[in-house]
Amino acid sequence: xxxxxxxxxxxxxxxxxxxxxxxxxxxxxxxxxxxxxxxxxxxxxxxxxxxxxxxxxxxxxxxxxxxxxxxxxxxxxxxxxxxxxxxxxxxxxxxxxxxxxxxxxxxxxxxxxxxxxxxxxxxxxxxxxxxxxxxxxxxxxxxxxxxxxxxxxxxxxxxxxxxxxxxxxxxxxxxxxxxxxxxxxxxxxxxxxxxxxxxxxxxxxxxxxxxxxxxxxxxxxxxxxxxxxxxxxxxxxxxxxxxxxxxxxxxxxxxxxxxxxxxxxxxxxxxxxxxxxxxxxxxxxxxxxxxxxxxxxxxxxxxxxxxxxxxxxxxxxxxxxxxxxxxxxxxxxxxxxxxxxxxxxxxxxxxxxxxxxxxxxxxxxxxxxxxxxxxxxxxxxxxxxxxxxxxxxxxxxxxxxxxxxxxxxxxxxxxxxxxxxxxxxxxxxxxxxxxxxxxxxxxxxxxxxxxxxxxxxxxxxxxxxxxxxxxxxxxxxxxxxxxxxxxxxxxxxxxxxxxxxxxxxxxxxxxxxxxxxxxxxxxxxxxxxxxxxxxxxxxxxxxxxxxxxxxxxxxxxxxxxxxxxxxxxxxxxxxxxxxxxxxxxxxxxxxxxxxxxxxxxxxxxxxxxxxx
Numbered sequence: 290x291x292x293x294x295x296x297x298x299x300x301x302x303x304x305x306x307x308x309x310x311x312x313x314x315x316x317x318x319x320x321x322x323x324x325x326x327x328x329x330x331x332x333x334x335x336x337x338x339x340x341x342x343x344x345x346x347x348x349x350x351x352x353x354x355x356x357x358x359x360x361x362x363x364x365x366x367x368x369x370x371x372x373x374x375x376x377x378x379x380x381x382x383x384x385x386x387x388x389x390x391x392x393x394x395x396x397x398x399x400x401x402x403x404x405x406x407x408x409x410x411x412x413x414x415x416x417x418x419x420x421x422x423x424x425x426x427x428x429x430x431x432x433x434x435x436x437x438x439x440x441x442x443x444x445x446x447x448x449x450x451x452x453x454x455x456x457x458x459x460x461x462x463x464x465x466x467x468x469x470x471x472x473x474x475x476x477x478x479x480x481x482x483x484x485x486x487x488x489x490x491x492x493x494x495x496x497x498x499x500x501x502x503x504x505x506x507x508x509x510x511x512x513x514x515x516x517x518x519x520x521x522x523x524x525x526x527x528x529x530x531x532x533x534x535x536x537x538x539x540x541x542x543x544x545x546x547x548x549x550x551x552x553x554x555x556x557x558x559x560x561x562x563x564x565x566x567x568x569x570x571x572x573x574x575x576x577x578x579x580x581x582x583x584x585x586x587x588x589x590x591x592x593x594x595x596x597x598x599x600x601x602x603x604x605x606x607x608x609x610x611x612x613x614x615x616x617x618x619x620x621x622x623x624x625x626x627x628x629x630x631x632x633x634x635x636x637x638x639x640x641x642x643x644x645x646x647x648x649x650x651x652x653x654x655x656x657x658x659x660x661x662x663x664x665x666x667x668x669x670x671x672x673x674x675x676x677x678x679x680x681x682x683x684x685x686x687x688x689x690x691x692x693x694x695x696x697x698x699x700x701x702x703x704x705x706x707x708x709x710x711x712x713x714x715x716x717x718x719x720x721x722x723x724x725x726x727x728x729x730x731x732x733x734x735x736x737x738x739x740x741x742x743x744x745x746x747x748x749x750x751x752x753x754x755x756x757x758x759x760x761x762x763x764x765x766x767x768x769x770x771x772x773x774x775x776x777x778x779x780x781x782x783x784x785x786x787x788x789x790x791x792x793x794x795x796x797x798x799x800x801x802x803x804x805x806x807x808x809x810x811x812x813x814x815x816x817x818x819x820x821x822x823x824x825x826x827x828x829x830x831x832x833x834x835x836x837x838x839x840x841x842x843x844x845x846x847x848x849x850x851x852x853x854x855x856x857x858x859x860x861x862x863x864x865x866x867x868x869x870x871x872x873x874x875x876x877x878x879x880x881x882x883x884x885x886x887x888x889x890x891x892x893x894x895x896x897x898x899x900x901x
Contacts, residue, residue, distance in 0.1 A: 315613055325605055329711070330595060332736040337594040338560065339735065340502055340722060341574045341587055348500045348508060348585045349576045355492055356468075356580045358393050360451070363470045363485045366397070372474050375406055377415065381426050384417040388424060395419065395465060395488035398429060399472060400436045401481040412437060418486070420461065445469045445482045453581040456489060456518045456527075464489040464518060464526065466581070493519030502722045503593035513582035515553060538564070549573050553584045568592065600718075604710050607647065612703070648677050648706050651713055653684065656868060664756050664826070664901035665691060668867035669894040670875065672836075672887070679705025679747075680834050680890035681713050685720060689757045692720045695832040695894050696749040696809075697768065708745050712737065712809070716751075726751040726764035727819035730809065734766075734817070737810040746810035750832050754898065759826070760788070763800070764819040767808035771832040772797045772854060774861050775824060788821045791828065796858040799850070826900040831857055831870060836891035840878045848881050867895035 366387055374380050384397045396418025406413040414429035414436045429436050436442050445452045454467040465486045472481040493510055497519055500508035510519035515530040525533055530550055538545040546563040556577040564570045572594075575586040649671070658667045669682045679698030684691060694716060698705040712733065719732045729751055737747070748768040754761050775791030776798065789802065804818040833853070840848040856877050860870055871893050878891065 311617065319609075321609070328740045329605070332739050334594060335739065336719075336732055336736045337502075337589070338572070340732070341506075341560070341572070341589055343728075344500050344502055344508070345574045345576045345585055345587050348496055348510075348587070349578060351492075351496055352510065352578050352583065352585060353580060355393055355487065356453075356466075356578065358391060359466075359468045359485050359487045360580070362387060362391055362394060362397075363451070363468050363483050366485075367470055367472055367483055371399070372472065372480075377406065377413075380406075380415050381417060384415060385424050385426070388417050388419055393487055393492070395463065395486040397486070398436075398484045399481055400429070400439075400442045400484065401472075402479070405480045441467050441469045441484045442482045445471045446479060449479065454484075455514065456512055456516075458527070459486075464493075466518075489518055497521050500587060502587075503589055505590045505593055507588045509586050509588070511553065511584045511586065515550060515584070518583070546573075549575070553577075553586070556582065556584075562591075600714060604714060605707070608703075608707055608710065611647070648673075648710070651710060652682060658684065659686060662686075662756075662901075664899050665754075666867040666897035666899060667691070667693075667895070668871050670871055670892070672875075672891040674836065674887045674890050675702055677703055677706035678890035679709050680836065680892040681709045681747075682832075682892055682894045683713055683716060684894070684896075685717070687720065687724075689755060690724060691754040691756060691896070692724075692752075693754070693832075693894065693896065694749055694751045695768065695834065695892060696747045697834040697836075697890070697892070698747045699745050699808075704743070704745065708747065712747050712749075724753060725819065726753055726762050727817040730764045730766050730806065730817040731815070734809045734811075734815055735813060738813040741810050746808040748808045752830075754824075754896070756898070756901075759824045759828075759898065761791075761822045761824050761828075761830075762819050763822070764817055765805045766817065767806065767811075769833060769835055769838065770799045770801055770805075771830055772857055773800050773831070774827075774829045775822075777802060777822075788823050790823045791825075793825060793827055795861060797829070797831070797854055797861050799854070824898060826898055828898040829861065829867075829870070830896045830898075831874075832894040832896075833874075834890060834892040836887070836889035837874065837878060837893060839889060840882050840891070841885055841888065842881055842883050843885050846881075848878055852877070852881075867897045870895040 366383075369383065371380060371383050374383065380399065384399070388394050388397055396416060398414055398416040400414045401409070401412060403412045404410055412430060414434065415426070416429050417424055417426050419425075441452075441454045449471055451468065451470040454469065456464055456466045459465050466489055467484050467486050469482050469484045471479045472483050474480045496510070497508045507521050508519070509517055509521075511530055512518050516527055517525045517530065517533070518527070520526060530553075534545050534550075546561055549561045549563065552559060552561070553575050556579075558576040560572050560574040562570065562572050569590070570592075571588055571590040573586060573588050575584055577584055652671055653669070656668055659665055665686075667684055669684070671678075671680050671682060673680070679700060680696065681698070682693075682695045684693040686692075696709070696712060698708045698712070700708070715733055715736050716729070719729050723729050723732060730749070733749070749766040750763070750768040750771060751766065752761065752763045773791065774795070774797050775793050778790040778792040802820055804820065806817045807815055838848055838850050838853060853874065856874060857870065860873050874893055875891070
């Protein structure tokens with residue numbers, strides 16, 4: 290009997306149609322998921338390559354800046370009165386002043402031709418170096434250094450041009466790079482060589498630690514012979530790249546990519562893959578240092594790069610599963626006809642509530658956000674107009690820097706929530722390695738705008754606040770301008786950057802200072818700009834989406850920007866918390882709507898910068 294009943298159910302044409310539609314929809318969702326996952330992986334790879342290239346360029350600039358500092362010191366010293374000095378004490382004093390004037394310098398030596406300095410017919414090589422904060426003076430000849438046969442002396446005298454020596458270990462076991470320049474007298478005759486030593490260990494170690502975009506990435510610096518002079522594995526210092534790569538390739542069973550070393554020797558900037566189709570597969574980025582023929586390189590494992598892509602795919606998979614489950618419920622609704630309407634509606638509401646909970650779990654809801662800090666107060670809320678929505682906010686404390694953003698995705702419902710989930714995940718992954726709001730916006734835009742077939746976009750306001758210095762940096766990506774209790778005052782130059790001073794006031798107003806950029810996802814390669822403000826404790830910043838200002842009542846009257854400003858100004862005079870700011874505005878909006886249906890997502894984020 291049960292078998293016959295089941296056969297009759299399977300012969301029901303409505304059930305067959307439902308199963309056919311459901312099967313086709315599952316196939317389509319599977320294809321959408323696969324294509325989206327592939328596109329997301331492609332965007333993540335492109336973003337990671339650009340990030341790595343920026344890191345290599347940063348390392349290249351740091352090394353070149355240190356080298357230029359050494360070269361400038363040598364040039365300045367050669368143009369001083371030392372060309373005329375013939376007394377030992379004068380020479381030592383001047384060398385010591387130059388050594389103490391530049392923390393990058395390890396020591397300075399001058400190798401004179403015999404007879405130039407009275408009483409030194411065999412030559413004279415005064416050397417001043419700094420060891421543990423104390424300067425030492427001595428003649429290289431007195432410690433057995435026959436400098437006139439050394440590379441640092443012979444090569445500049447022969448070439449009559451400046452010269453960077455190959456890095457070496459000195460008697461103190463410090464790794465030294467030496468810049469040498471001929472010393473010319475007033476008659477344009479060479480009388481010796483100036484050698485300025487730069488100690489590499491400290492600044493290259495700092496470079497290796499700072500340039501670390503992924504868990505297993507390795508930043509390294511190689512000299513002109515492709516010997517390591519900086520590497521996370523200190524045992525490889527002063528060993529050749531060829532030997533290290535050959536040993537690693539043999540021990541792990543893969544073919545080494547010899548073109549990488551060839552391109553490095555040819556001073557080409559770029560990147561290549563290595564250990565392809567193995568678990569060690571990665572990308573090597575490299576750029577030449579023109580002054581010394583050195584090379585800066587960055588190695589990144591592909592498994593690290595696609596870790597972010599896998600996280601995005603996992604979230605998309607869960608959302609697709611929720612969609613499939615909703616589809617099953619819809620099929621049940623058709624099959625159960627009117628008799629199942631009430632039950633099915635309850636099922637849909639439960640599933641939408643689950644989707645709502647999944648989406649809301651992506652935003653922070655635990656407050657106070659930083660109970661162990663007394664210099665920052667943050668509070669936010671997100672109220673979707675439907676079960677799921679397209680608004681987002683996020684904030685994260687990275688050291689003493691607060692990252693924050695607010696956004697509004699074009700469109701409504703599930704597509705907007707998918708777009709919101711991807712945007713928030715990308716934002717989280719980017720701020721882990723990037724601090725500039727404009728560069729965060731560019732990285733987001735590059736990832737989202739590529740293959741954006743649905744032409745969706747998201748308006749965002751991205752910012753960072755240095756809690757130590759009070760430097761506030763903002764990037765407006767087509768979003769509603771926030772409000773603050775400060776007005777633009779004087780401008781000041783700080784670290785080569787023009788910073789506007791915000792003067793505290795008793796009222797709040799909109800921050801309408803330029804620039805305003807286009808939304809995220811509209812156009813690939815758009816150069817986003819930011820503004821930097823100097824704020825003081827007591828500063829308040831209120832960010833919101835247009836669900837606040839465009840909230841309607843039964844007469845279709847908008848809440849409006851002016852009422853928002855007035856309400857917040859009233860709150861400012863009471864000097865209450867960030868949470869009370871948000872709750873006050875929400876109450877005010879609800880009173881204005883007076884029960885009228887909410888038509889757009891409502892999101893508001895309040896930040897108070899306080900006296901620590």
